[in-house]
Amino acid sequence: MSRPGSTVPFVARRAELDQLRAAFGRARAGTAAAVLVSGDAGVGKSRLLSRFGDEVRRQGAHVLTGQCLGVGEDGLPYLPFKEIVQQLLTEHGDVVTARAPLDALVHRESASTTAVVQGTDLRQLQLFDAVLASLSELSAEATVVVELEDLHWSDASTRDLLSFLLSRLNTQPILVVGSYRSDDLHRRHPMRRFLAELVRLPVLERLDLAPFGTADSVSFVRALAGDGAEESMVTDVAQRSEGNAFYAEELFAASTAGNSGELPTALADLLMARVETLGPAAQRVVGALSVTGRQHVEHTALRAVVDLGDAELDAGLREALQNHVLLTDENDAYTFRHALLREAVYADLLPGERVRLHAAYADRIRAVGTDDLSAWLAYHSLRSNDLPTALAASVRAADEAMHVRALSAQLRHVEQALELWNAVPDPETHAGVDELTLTRKAAYVAAAAGHPERAIAYGRAAVALADQRDDPILQADVRRQLTEAMLVSGRWDEAVEIISEAWRLVEHTPASRTRAWVLALQARAHKVGDDRVRSFAVQAAHDARVAGSASAEADALISMAFDDLRNGAIEQACDLLDQARERAVQADAPTVELRALFNLTTNRHEQGMLDLAARIADDAAARAGELGLTWAPYGLELRWMQIMVHHARGSWAEALAASSPPDEPVSDTITAFLAASGATVKVALGRFEEAERELAKVRPEWHRDNQIPHLAGIAGAELACWQGRPEAAASLLDEALESSRKGASSKWPLGGIRLAALGIAAHADLAQQARERGDEPARARAVAAGERLSEFAEATYRHGVPRANRLGPEGEAWVARMRAETSRLRGETDTAAWRAVVEAFGYGEVYHVALARWRLAEALVGAGDRDGAAAELEAALRTADELGARPLGDALRDLARRARLAAPGSPVPTVELLTEREHAVLELVARGYTNRRIGDELFISDKTASVHLSRAMTKLGAASRTEAVTEAYRRGVLAQPS
Numbered sequence: 009m010s011r012p013g014s015t016v017p018f019v020a021r022r023a024e025l026d027q028l029r030a031a032f033g034r035a036r037a038g039t040a041a042a043v044l045v046s047g048d049a050g051v052g053k054s055r056l057l058s059r060f061g062d063e064v065r066r067q068g069a070h071v072l073t074g075q076c077l078g079v080g081e082d083g084l085p086y087l088p089f090k091e092i093v094q095q096l097l098t099e100h101g102d103v104v105t106a107r108a109p110l111d112a113l114v115h116r117e118s119a120s121t122t123a124v125v126q127g128t129d130l131r132q133l134q135l136f137d138a139v140l141a142s143l144s145e146l147s148a149e150a151t152v153v154v155e156l157e158d159l160h161w162s163d164a165s166t167r168d169l170l171s172f173l174l175s176r177l178n179t180q181p182i183l184v185v186g187s188y189r190s191d192d193l194h195r196r197h198p199m200r201r202f203l204a205e206l207v208r209l210p211v212l213e214r215l216d217l218a219p220f221g222t223a224d225s226v227s228f229v230r231a232l233a234g235d236g237a238e239e240s241m242v243t244d245v246a247q248r249s250e251g252n253a254f255y256a257e258e259l260f261a262a263s264t265a266g267n268s269g270e271l272p273t274a275l276a277d278l279l280m281a282r283v284e285t286l287g288p289a290a291q292r293v294v295g296a297l298s299v300t301g302r303q304h305v306e307h308t309a310l311r312a313v314v315d316l317g318d319a320e321l322d323a324g325l326r327e328a329l330q331n332h333v334l335l336t337d338e339n340d341a342y343t344f345r346h347a348l349l350r351e352a353v354y355a356d357l358l359p360g361e362r363v364r365l366h367a368a369y370a371d372r373i374r375a376v377g378t379d380d381l382s383a384w385l386a387y388h389s390l391r392s393n394d395l396p397t398a399l400a401a402s403v404r405a406a407d408e409a410m411h412v413r414a415l416s417a418q419l420r421h422v423e424q425a426l427e428l429w430n431a432v433p434d435p436e437t438h439a440g441v442d443e444l445t446l447t448r449k450a451a452y453v454a455a456a457a458g459h460p461e462r463a464i465a466y467g468r469a470a471v472a473l474a475d476q477r478d479d480p481i482l483q484a485d486v487r488r489q490l491t492e493a494m495l496v497s498g499r500w501d502e503a504v505e506i507i508s509e510a511w512r513l514v515e516h517t518p519a520s521r522t523r524a525w526v527l528a529l530q531a532r533a534h535k536v537g538d539d540r541v542r543s544f545a546v547q548a549a550h551d552a553r554v555a556g557s558a559s560a561e562a563d564a565l566i567s568m569a570f571d572d573l574r575n576g577a578i579e580q581a582c583d584l585l586d587q588a589r590e591r592a593v594q595a596d597a598p599t600v601e602l603r604a605l606f607n608l609t610t611n612r613h614e615q616g617m618l619d620l621a622a623r624i625a626d627d628a629a630a631r632a633g634e635l636g637l638t639w640a641p642y643g644l645e646l647r648w649m650q651i652m653v654h655h656a657r658g659s660w661a662e663a664l665a666a667s668s669p670p671d672e673p674v675s676d677t678i679t680a681f682l683a684a685s686g687a688t689v690k691v692a693l694g695r696f697e698e699a700e701r702e703l704a705k706v707r708p709e710w711h712r713d714n715q716i717p718h719l720a721g722i723a724g725a726e727l728a729c730w731q732g733r734p735e736a737a738a739s740l741l742d743e744a745l746e747s748s749r750k751g752a753s754s755k756w757p758l759g760g761i762r763l764a765a766l767g768i769a770a771h772a773d774l775a776q777q778a779r780e781r782g783d784e785p786a787r788a789r790a791v792a793a794g795e796r797l798s799e800f801a802e803a804t805y806r807h808g809v810p811r812a813n814r815l816g817p818e819g820e821a822w823v824a825r826m827r828a829e830t831s832r833l834r835g836e837t838d839t840a841a842w843r844a845v846v847e848a849f850g851y852g853e854v855y856h857v858a859l860a861r862w863r864l865a866e867a868l869v870g871a872g873d874r875d876g877a878a879a880e881l882e883a884a885l886r887t888a889d890e891l892g893a894r895p896l897g898d899a900l901r902d903l904a905r906r907a908r909l910a911a912p913g914s915p916v917p918t919v920e921l922l923t924e925r926e927h928a929v930l931e932l933v934a935r936g937y938t939n940r941r942i943g944d945e946l947f948i949s950d951k952t953a954s955v956h957l958s959r960a961m962t963k964l965g966a967a968s969r970t971e972a973v974t975e976a977y978r979r980g981v982l983a984q985p986s
Contacts, residue, residue, distance in 0.1 A: 018055070018059050019220075019224060019227050019228040019231050020220055020221075020224035020227065020228070021052065021056055021059075021217075022968055022969045022970070023938045023939065023969075024045075024056060024215060024217060025056070025059065025060060025063075025970075026933070026936045026937070026938065026969055026970070027043070027213075027215055027936060027938055028043060028056075028060045028185065028215070029060075029063075029936050030935060030936020030937070031043050031183055031185075031213065031936075032060075032064055032069070032151065032153065032183050033935075033936060034183075035151050035153075035181050035182055035183040036069075036151045036181055037181075038179050038181060039179065040177035040178055040179065040180045040181070040182045040183070040211055041177075041182075041183045041184075041211060041213075042174050042177065042183070042184040042185070042186075042209070042211050042212045042213070043183070043184075043185050043186075043212070043213055043214075043215050044159075044185075044186050044187075044188070044203070044206065044212060044213075044214055044215065045057070045185065045186065045187040045188075045215045045216075045217055046187070046188055046189075046190040046214065046215070046216050046217065047187075047189070047190060047216065047217030047218070048189065048190060048191045048219070048252065048345075048346075049189050049191060049192070049254070050252045050253060050254025050255055051217050051218070051219055051251070051252055051253060051254075052217060052253040052254075053157070053187040053189075053217055054157060054187070055253065056217060057073075057155050057157065057185060057187060060185070061073065061153065061155055064151070064153050068150050068151075069150055069151045069152065069153050070146055070147075070149070070150055070151070070152045070153065071153045071155065072092045072095050072096070072143075072152065072153070072154050072155070073091070073092070073095070073154075073155045073156075073157070074087070074088025074089055074090070074091040074092045074154075074155070074156050074157070075087070075088055075091065075156075075157040075158055076088055076156070076157065076158040076159060076160075076161040076162045076163075076166065077158070077161055078158075078161040084163060085163050085165045085166070086113065086163075086165050086166055086169065087163070087166065088156045088157070088162070088166060089113070089139060089166065089169055090113055090114060092154065093110050093113050093114050093139075093142075094114050096110070096142060096146070097110075097111075097114055100146060103142045103145055103146055104142065107138040107141065107142060108138075109131075109134045109135040109137075109138040110135070110138045110139065110142060113135065132165075132168075135169070136168075136169055136172040136173070139169060139173065140172070140173055140176055143173075143180070143182055144180050144182070147180050147181045147182050150181075151181040151182070151183065152180075152181065152182045152183070153182075153183045153184075153185065154182065154183070154184045154185070155185050155186075155187075156170065156184070156185070156186040156187070157186075157187050158187065158188065158189070159186050159187065159188040159199065160188040160189045160192040160193060160197070160199055162199070164198065167198070167199075167202050170184075170186070171202070171205065171206065174206065174209050174211055174212060175209060177211050178211075190216070191332045191345060192332065193332075194330045194331055194332060196330075218251070219250055219251025219252050220251035220252075220253070221251065222246070222251075223668065223669075224251070225246035225247075225249060225250075225251050225256065226242060226243065226246045226669060228246070228253060228256055229242045229245045229246045229249075229256055229260060230242055230701070232256065232257060232260045233260065238676075240676070241263050243670075244263075245259045245260050245263060248347065248348065249348070250346060250347055250348075252346065252348075255275065255346070255348055258272045258274060258275040259272065259275070262275075271348065271351050271352055271355060275348065275352075276351075276352045276355060276356075279346075279348060279349045279352040279353075280352050280353070280356060282331060282332075282333055282349075283333055283349075283352070283353055283356075285331065286324075286327055286328060286331060286333065287323075287324070287327055289316060289320045289321070289323055289324030289327070290323075290324040290325075290327040290328045290331075290333075291324075292314060292316065292324065293310070293314060293316070293321065293324040293325055293328055293334075294328050294333055294334065294344075294353050295353060295356075295357055295361065295365075296310060296313055296314045296365055297310065297334065297342060297343075297344065297350070297353075298344070298350045298351075298353035298354040298357065299354065299357070299362060299365040299366055299369060299388075300369065300384075301350075301384070301387055304337050304339070304341035304342065304343045305341055305342050305343070306339075306340075306341045306342075307340070307341075307342070309369075309372055310342065312368070312372050313365060313368040313369055313372060325342070332345055333345060333349065362391065363391070363392050363393065364392075366388040366389075366391040366392035367388070367392035367394070369384070369388040370385055370388040370389050370392055370394065370397070373385045373388065380408055382401045382402075382404035382405040382408055383401075383405035383408065383409070383417070383421065385397065385401040385405075386398050386401035386402040386404075386405050386421065386424065389401055390424070390428075395428055395431055395432050396432050396433075396438045398424075398428060399425055399428040399429070399432050399435060399438050399439055400438045400439060400440070402421045402422075402424045402425040402428065403421070403422075403425050403439045403440060403441060403446070405417075405421040406418045406421035406422045406425065406449070406453075409421060410453075413635065413636030414636070415453055415456050415457035415636050415637075415640075416457050418453050418457075419450065419453045419454055419457045419459070422446060422449055422450045422453055423450060425439060425446055426443075426446055426447065426450060429443055429446070443473060444470060444473040444474060444477075444486075447466055447469050447470045447473060448466075448470045448486065448489060450462075450466040451463050451464075451466035451467040451469075451470055451489060451490070451493065452489070454466055455492070455493055455496060455640060455641055456599075456636075456637055456640040456641075457639065457640070457674070458638075458639025458640065458644065458670070458674035458675050458678050459674065459675045460493060460496050460497045460641075460675060460677060461497070461675060461677070462675075463493040463496075464490070464493045464494065464497060464499075467486075467489055467490035467493045467494075468490065470486045470489065470490070471483075471486050471487060471490055473486075474486040480513040480514065480517070481513075481514060481517065481520065481522050483510075483513055484510040484511075484513040484514045484522055484523075484526055485510075485522045485525070485526075487506050487507065487509055487510035487513075487526075488507065488510050488522070488525050488526050488529050490506055491503045491506045491507040491510070491529045491533060492529065492641070494506060495529075495532060495533060496641040497677075497713070498713055498714060500533065500535070503529075503533045504533045504534065507526065507529045507530055507533050508530075510526045510529070511526050511527075511530055514526055519550070519551040519554040519555050520551070520555050521552075521555045521556075521557040521560060523551050523555070524548050524549075524551035524552035524554075524555055524557050524560035524561070524564075525548075525552075525557070525560045525563070527544050527545075527547050527548030527551060527560075527564070528544075528545070528548040528552070528560050528563040528564045528567065530544040530548070531544035531545040531548060531564060531567035532563070532566075532567055535809075541567060541570065541571055542567075542568065542571040544567070545564045545565075545567035545568045545571070546564075546568070548560060548561075548563070548564035548567075549561050549564040549565065549568070552564060557595075558591050558592075558594055558595035558597070559591075559592060559595040559596075559597035559600050561591060562587075562588040562589075562591040562592040562595065562597060562600045562601075562604070563588070563592075563597075563600050563603070565584050565585075565587055565588035565591070565604075566584070566585060566588045566600070566603055566604055566607060568584055569581040569582075569584040569585050569588070569607065570607075570811070572584060573611070573811050573812040573813070574811075574812065574813055575813060576812065576813035576814070578611065578615065578812060581611065582608060582611055582612075585604045585607055585608045585611070586604075586608070588600065588603075588604040589601055589604035589605060589608070592604060598635045598637055599637070599640065599641055599642060601631075601635075602628065602631070602632055602635075602637060602640070602641075602642035602643055602646060603641075603642045605624065605627075605628035605631070605642070605646060606628070606642045606645045606646050606649065608624055608628075609621050609624045609625045609628060609646065609649045609653070610649060610811070611811075611812075612624060613649065613652065613653055613656075613818070614810075614811060614812065614816035614817075614818060614819075615816060615817070616816065616817035616818065616851035616852060618653055618656055618657040618851070618852040618853075619657065619852070621649070621653045622650075622653045622654060622657060622659070622662075625646060625649045625650045625653050625654075626650065626662075628646045629643075629646050629647055629650050629666070632646055632647075638670075639670060639674045639675075639678055644678055644681065647666055647682070648681065648682075648685055648715075650662070650663070650666040651663050651666045651667050651682075651685040651686065651689075652685070654666065655688060655689055655692075655855075656818075656852065656853050656855075657852055657853075657854065658854040658855060658887075658890070658891055660689050660692070660693065660891060660892070660962045661958050661959050661962040663686070663689050664686060664689055664690075664962070667682050667683070667685050667686025667689065668682070668686070669682060669683070670682075676709055676712065677709065677712040677713055677716070680705070680706045680709035680712060680713075680716050681713065681715065681716055681719075683702040683703075683705060683706050684702075684703070684706050684715075684716050684719035684720040684723060685719050686702065687699045687702045687703050687706070687719075687720065687723035687724075687727075688719065688722055688723040688726065690702070690723075691723050691726045691727045691730065691895075692726070692855060692891070692893050692895070692896070693891075693892055693893065693894060693962065693965045694730075694893070694894030694895045694898075694965045695965070695967050696727060696730070696731065698967065699723060699727055700727065703720055703723060703724050703727070706720050707720070710747050711747075714747065714748045714749070714750060714757075715748070717743070717744045717747035717748045718744060718748040718759050718763065720744065721740055721741055721743070721744020721745070721747075721748070721763055721766075722744075722762065722763065722766065724737070724740045724744075725737040725738075725740050725741045725744075725763075725766045725767070725770060726766065728740065728770075729766075729769065729770055729773060730895040730899075734770040734771070734773035734774045734777070735770070735774060737766070737767075737769075737770035737773075738767055738770040738771055738774065738793065741763050741764075741766055741767035741770065742767065744763055745760055745763050745764070745767070745800075748760070748763070755807070756803070756804045756807040756808040756809070757804075757808065758804060758808040758809075758810060758815070758819055760800065760801065760804045760808075761801045761804050761805060761808075761819065761822045761823060761826060762822045764797040764798070764800055764801035764804070764826060765801065765822055765825045765826035765829055767794070767797045768794045768797050768798055768801075768826060768829040768830055768833055769829045769832075771790045771791070771793050771794030771797070771833055772790075772794060772829055772832040772833040774786070774790035775787050775790040775791050775794070775833055775835065776832075776835075778790060779835065790833070791833055791834065794829075794830065794833040795830070795833070798826065798827075798830045798833075801823070801826045805823055817848070817851045818851075818853070820848055821845065821848035821849045821851075821853065821856065823848075824841070824844045824845045824847075824848040825845050825848075825849075825856070825860070827841055827844075828841035828842050828844065828845050828860075828863065832863065837867050837870040837871050838867060839864060839867045839868055839871055839873075842860055842863050842864035842867050843864060845860035845863070845864075846860045846861055846864060854887055854891070855887070855891060855893060855896075857884075857887065858883075858884040858887035858888055858891075858893070858896060859884075859896060861880040861881070861883055861884035861887075862880075862881075862884050862896065862899060862900055862903065864880050865877040865878075865880040865881045865884065865900075865903060866903060868880065869903070869907045869909075874907070874909065877907065877909060878904075878909045881900055881903065881904055881909060884896070884900050885897060885900045885901070888900060889921050889963070889979070890921060890963060891962075891963065892961075892962050892963040892964050892965035892966070893965065894965035897965075921963055921964075921979070921981055922960055922963060922981060923956075923959075925946075925956050926956050926957075926959055926960040926963075927960075927981070927982075928946060929942055929946070929953055929956040929957050929960065930957070930960050930972060930973065930976055930981070930982060931982060932945055932946070933957060933969050933972065933973055934973045934976070934982055938950075939951075939953045939954050939957070940953075942957075957969065957972070960972060960976075964976060964979070964981070
């Protein structure tokens with residue numbers, strides 16, 4: 009059975025592939041080259057060489073491969089070269105049979121090999137010369153690529169032959185690529201001296217294959233898992249594997265077999281093989297270190313828990329370091345080379361050993377008495393069965409995590425304390441807090457850490473605990489907290505019910521912080537347009553000032569701003585939001601601060617002030633990150649607004665960056681939300697496969713939030729239409745409309761206008777196809793279905809309640825688009841309708857302006873205005889090329905070809921697609937330069953080079969460096985190499 013990754017699409021490694029391609033390019037041009045690829049076991053060296061070999065083989069190169077084996081201390085003499093000569097004999101027999109030393113190497117193996125190894129230097133030199141001559145002869149036909157794997161197992165003879173070969177390469181079209189495990193090179197390994205000699209050769213360059221970064225690890229595991237994988241499993245495997253492809257494959261296989269928390273047996277055996285070669289002292293040392301978790305351990309701490317003398321301890325440490333089981337960090341603390349190695353060692357300990365070592369570490373922490381070690385005290389106390397200490401330490405650890413805004417860690421510690429609560433006698437005495445306080449803290453932290461469902465669950469538990477006490481103020485405040493969690497999850501009706509209960513509890517009490525907050529939540533929970541919103545907010549602000557609660561007052565000011573919006577006082581509303589933000593900052597109320605910023609961003613977006621909205625959204629998202637609330641209520645909404653605003657204004661690289669998946673465990677709602685938001689940009693760029701994968705993962709999550717089906721419906725319908733599947737688009741939009749209306753706070757959600765407009769567009773395509781084939785019944789069905797959507801959209805336009813007193817520029821633009829699509833549905837040539845769409849989106853929605861120009865050009869062609877159509881095409885194509893909107897660009901060129909407005913494939917406008925710096929970066933990418941080398945060449949940082957390259961890729965609609973270069977050649981942005 010093949011390993012899981014054997015059929016997985018190649019992920020990442022673009023820079024490394026580009027380096028190998030550049031070396032191949034030099035060899036093909038007549039300058040021999042060599043690359044030594046190093047990296048840890050399982051990091052992907054063989055996969056990289058295999059991918060590269062397949063690629064150059066398709067380009068006509070002769071690819072010869074040989075592999076060393078770990079047999080005995082000295083290895084097998086000449087093994088990789090014997091395999092290469094065998095290949096030559098099979099494919100190019102004359103090259104071998106004409107040279108006796110080569111023929112002898114593959115026939116009468118044992119005798120010939122012994123003779124060469126033990127014979128005279130002359131006999132060995134004859135073999136070396138024969139290998140070089142055969143490769144040189146073969147390279148006269150086509151470039152030769154020699155791949156030698158696992159050189160860390162090579163014998164002395166193989167190393168001598170390789171050294172000879174590399175030292176005599178010059179102008180032959182030959183590329184030698186070797187790989188070795190860097191983690192196997194202990195201090196006395198013979199490869200170390202060999203490498204020191206090779207690096208002086210001008211023909212040689214090094215390539216260190218590092219583990220995947222966080223994003224690439226997640227992408228790799230997603231590729232392994234395919235569609236429908238749980239995001240939590242993907243994130244867990246990516247994190248545990250620490251970027252090692254082989255480890256990720258094994259962990260994924262264990263997860264799919266239902267053993268997600270266990271280390272796979274095969275992987276554990278592989279990892280332990282190295283540990284088992286260590287002596288007794290070294291094994292005791294690594295066993296003690298494994299108990300610490302992933303913490304780096306100082307020498308004094310290790311010495312305190314290991315029952316070894318100083319000399320034995322030092323010898324054991326030295327052996328473990330030399331064999332690459334352990335590493336030292338910049339502070340001279342010890343750590344395992346890989347976290348999974350620690351897991352394997354820990355699992356191999358006897359139960360009694362573990363308990364004794366955990367207890368020893370707990371005693372050590374108590375002796376040190378440092379406050380910031382509570383998390384580790386909880387960890388070791390729990391595993392040494394000291395539950396009272398574990399409970400107390402967990403509560404302290406949660407407080408410590410709160411001070412450094414480590415929300416995920418804080419949630420983990422609070423939940424652990426709650427799990428221990430009933431297992432400890434008199435838990436309140438040990439914890440220093442009561443169960444209700446701890447449960448409320450869990451509810452708050454769960455919401456802030458991006459787990460809204462858990463926040464609601466803890467909120468309900470807190471209500472049940474509070475109702476056991478005779479304290480109406482407390483009961484109301486707990487309900488206020490639950491209401492906030494409900495509102496974040498879009499549960500409007502439940503939120504109104506719960507906050508109404510809270511109001512009945514405090515309605516007749518004096519002004520207080522709790523009463524002010526209950527009133528503020530009353531204002532927030534009731535729907536836009538409800539006359540009670542203003543009175544609730546005014547009363548909340550009054551009570552807040554009396555009680556001295558600036559946070560509740562700030563929240564009430566935001567609700568007042570909504571009322572001003574309803575009355576058309578937009579600037580007054582924005583001023584109130586600014587005041588609310590300032591007071592929230594003064595009161596250290598970060599959630600209220602982010603709520604004010606989100607609504608300020610949304611106001612400016614709805615006004616069509618996209619540049620201002622983008623600046624506010626970017627600053628606000630950065631602020632959310634500083635507060636540690638990126639995935640908290642309104643932190644997530646701000647990230648969403650970032651994506652929407654940047655997509656609208658055409659800054660798609662920024663939109664994609666904002667939609668990138670979290671590198672920490674969060675709710676599936678959040679990952680679905682981001683994926684659906686980013687999919688729209690990917691569809692517009694023509695990155696259809698990526699978008700399809702994202703949308704397939706999002707589909708089971710539509711029920712979580714009504715915005716998810718709305719966003720996914722838009723992306724999925726546009727994708728289907730670009731792919732020529734309008735019927736699928738229409739069906740998807742019907743589902744999206746139904747799903748997005750279920751959880752909406754209004755009977756007529758205004759987002760339905762956009763969905764309806766896209767649905768009408770899909771039916772218009774179906775009607776046009778039916779007309780072309782003369783299928784009148786099909787045309788009539790499509791028109792009828794589109795007309796129903798048009799009626800729904802018009803009703804939504806009349807009855808829907810916008811945030812402000814009227815629909816903003818974006819909403820009006822989609823109404824215009826809906827009406828123009830309706831005219832197209834009916835088969836009308838309505839140029840005025842499409843001009844109205846161009847003008848309506850002209851406030852800054854560059855992509856939708858270009859789309860409207862495409863349809864306007866079609867209508868103008870139908871009306872006989874060819875000059876007008878050409879002008880619209882030129883303007884639209886300029887925008888499409890600048891954005892990298894490949895599907896739209898192809899559609900525009902296709903229209904130009906069909907209408908004979910320009911030569912097929914010719915760029916109608918003459919524009920500079922890339923900036924001067926982006927062009928310079930892309931030229932160097934085409935030469936095979938890495939980002940670091942580009943930075944050196946252009947005197948910029950490699951990070952800046954990466955940013956310029958990302959923007960160029962976005963404009964070209966490319967998903968990889970190679971694709972960007974190919975597309976640049978196709979469009980004439982880069983001159984074709986001679």
